[in-house]
Amino acid sequence: MAMIDFFDRGWRINPQGAAFIQDDRHYSFDEVGDLSCRIANGLLAAGFPKETKGAIWALNDVTAWTCTLGLWRANMCWIPVGAHNSAEENNHLLDSFDCEILFFQKAFAPIIAELKPRLPKIRLWICIDGDLPDHADTQSLDQWVGNQSAEKPEVDFDADDVVMVSATGGTTGLPKGVMNTHRSIQTFCAHYMMGCVYDGNERPVNLAAAPMTHTAGVLSIPCTARGGTVVVVTKPDPALMLGAIPKYGVTEFFLPPTVIYRLLDIPELGSKVDFSSLKYLMYGAAPMSVDKLKQAIEVIGPVMMGGYGQTEAPAAISYMRPDEHFADGKVASDSRLSSVGRPNPLVRVEIMNENNEIVGQGETGEICVRGDLLMKGYYKAPDKTVETIVDGWLHTGDIGCLDAEGYLHITDRKKDMIITGGFNVYPSEVEQVIWGHPAVQDCAVIGVPDEKWGEAVKAVVELNQGQSVTADELIALCKDKLGSVKAPKSIDFIETLPRSPVGKVLKKDLRAGYWQEAERKI
Numbered sequence: 001m002a003m004i005d006f007f008d009r010g011w012r013i014n015p016q017g018a019a020f021i022q023d024d025r026h027y028s029f030d031e032v033g034d035l036s037c038r039i040a041n042g043l044l045a046a047g048f049p050k051e052t053k054g055a056i057w058a059l060n061d062v063t064a065w066t067c068t069l070g071l072w073r074a075n076m077c078w079i080p081v082g083a084h085n086s087a088e089e090n091n092h093l094l095d096s097f098d099c100e101i102l103f104f105q106k107a108f109a110p111i112i113a114e115l116k117p118r119l120p121k122i123r124l125w126i127c128i129d130g131d132l133p134d135h136a137d138t139q140s141l142d143q144w145v146g147n148q149s150a151e152k153p154e155v156d157f158d159a160d161d162v163v164m165v166s167a168t169g170g171t172t173g174l175p176k177g178v179m180n181t182h183r184s185i186q187t188f189c190a191h192y193m194m195g196c197v198y199d200g201n202e203r204p205v206n207l208a209a210a211p212m213t214h215t216a217g218v219l220s221i222p223c224t225a226r227g228g229t230v231v232v233v234t235k236p237d238p239a240l241m242l243g244a245i246p247k248y249g250v251t252e253f254f255l256p257p258t259v260i261y262r263l264l265d266i267p268e269l270g271s272k273v274d275f276s277s278l279k280y281l282m283y284g285a286a287p288m289s290v291d292k293l294k295q296a297i298e299v300i301g302p303v304m305m306g307g308y309g310q311t312e313a314p315a316a317i318s319y320m321r322p323d324e325h326f327a328d329g330k331v332a333s334d335s336r337l338s339s340v341g342r343p344n345p346l347v348r349v350e351i352m353n354e355n356n357e358i359v360g361q362g363e364t365g366e367i368c369v370r371g372d373l374l375m376k377g378y379y380k381a382p383d384k385t386v387e388t389i390v391d392g393w394l395h396t397g398d399i400g401c402l403d404a405e406g407y408l409h410i411t412d413r414k415k416d417m418i419i420t421g422g423f424n425v426y427p428s429e430v431e432q433v434i435w436g437h438p439a440v441q442d443c444a445v446i447g448v449p450d451e452k453w454g455e456a457v458k459a460v461v462e463l464n465q466g467q468s469v470t471a472d473e474l475i476a477l478c479k480d481k482l483g484s485v486k487a488p489k490s491i492d493f494i495e496t497l498p499r500s501p502v503g504k505v506l507k508k509d510l511r512a513g514y515w516q517e518a519e520r521k522i
Contacts, residue, residue, distance in 0.1 A: 003221075054079065081094070084211075165178065293337055351400065440462070
């Protein structure tokens with residue numbers, strides 16, 4: 001299948017139905033499908049070949065997402081661009097990934113005007129929401145597609161054609177470009193549709209609350225394929241998001257754990273919001289506190305669905321379905337809840353040691369994955385590709401194990417492991433304990449330089465508003481649960497932890513400050 005086939009499946013079974021809703025405006029499958037065809041025909045008429053790189057610089061928006069569909073319909077390649085990234089970061093992505101087509105919202109025109117001289121590879125500039133008379137080389141979308149046919153173009157494709165080049169996130173140095181194909185994204189869709197089950201006549205309603213330039217966009221595709229409706233939230237406003245659930249009968253959506261934590265802080269959330277339509281509240285992109293997961297199950301309902309994936313194996317290495325959060329009629333054990341579920345059917349997952357040998361059940365090592373979910377490689381970086389994919393196995397850089405029931409546990413990122421006095425300390429184990437304290441909103445455990453131990457365990461803690469706990473109390477809690485070796489030697493309190501646009505705590509940024517301070521003292 002080609003990527004656009006998923007949209008066309010929904011279009012065929014529900015042509016007059018609402019494919020998208022934004023600000024109470026309904027967009028039918030016919031309307032969105034026709035515009036995607038006009039965009040694709042315009043791109044093909046301009047002479048762009050398959051796999052040409054195009055980006056959309058916009059907030060969550062139906063027309064912006066339709067431009068992505070238009071790229072895919074022409075068998076071209078989408079570069080996801082974070083609207084809230086810095087101008088420098090987006091300039092780097094567009095230039096490094098050889099972007100030739102840029103669709104953008106008028107609100108970003110001033111920034112784009114400054115970057116244009118530095119982006120000579122871009123040959124087509126399209127403003128999706130109006131005219132820009134002062135920009136001679138820019139056309140409005142309406143003007144550009146005006147004479148294009150709404151017929152589906154006949155376009156050849158290969159399953160291994162690249163449809164997406166995504167930044168790895170740049171947690172270590174400049175981001176690499178991950179090339180995903182029709183094959184890898186359709187494998188994600190297959191996993192998702194196996195995990196999120198609906199009756200034959202049931203129309204899912206997906207809430208795109210997180211950025212569509214990241215997880216929320218890809219997660220909307222299976223809903224569209226079922227003829228369902230994607231409700232697009234244009235602002236990161238909890239009230240808008242929560243209000244949309246009962247208003248539109250939302251059945252599924254994704255949120256990173258940090259956003260779920262903030263929702264759980266709302267007094268009497270369960271009685272204020274009607275969650276009865278919800279079947280799947282997906283969480284992922286970062287580890288989740290077991291205690292807060294239990295609270296979410298109690299407050300929101302038995303709808304939590306965990307997931308684990310990487311940009312290199314998108315969004316679907318493993319899932320923990322809502323029913324797997326329970327055992328024998330009760331909430332499952334902390335051990336199971338701390339897992340990321342069982343590996344999905346169309347991938348093979350094994351744990352390997354440093355010699356690339358598969359280790360036994362329960363043993364810890366690097367999580368490695370193979371199958372059709374894997375990326376094609378890193379864009380223009382074959383040396384990085386061969387370091388990451390070895391003999392067909394994607395080496396994820398995550399440390400973990402598989403338990404007796406087949407559940408996958410992530411201990412930590414390989415690079416985040418702390419070696420203190422010759423002992424290995426996995427930060428996630430310490431973080432789970434600290435998360436369990438009622439005063440703690442979030443935390444990050446890192447290694448900092450120490451003359452005696454080489455590295456010392458430090459926790460950086462973000463507290464719930466109006467609550468308090470001392471460093472000594474948290475250290476004592478960790479010693480009691482984990483012993484003195486794994487307990488933090490020090491704790492700093494911070495108002496807000498640094499996070500990526502999707503809620504991941506940026507441990508690299510945290511560590512950098514402490515290591516730079518140590519270097520200045522030398």
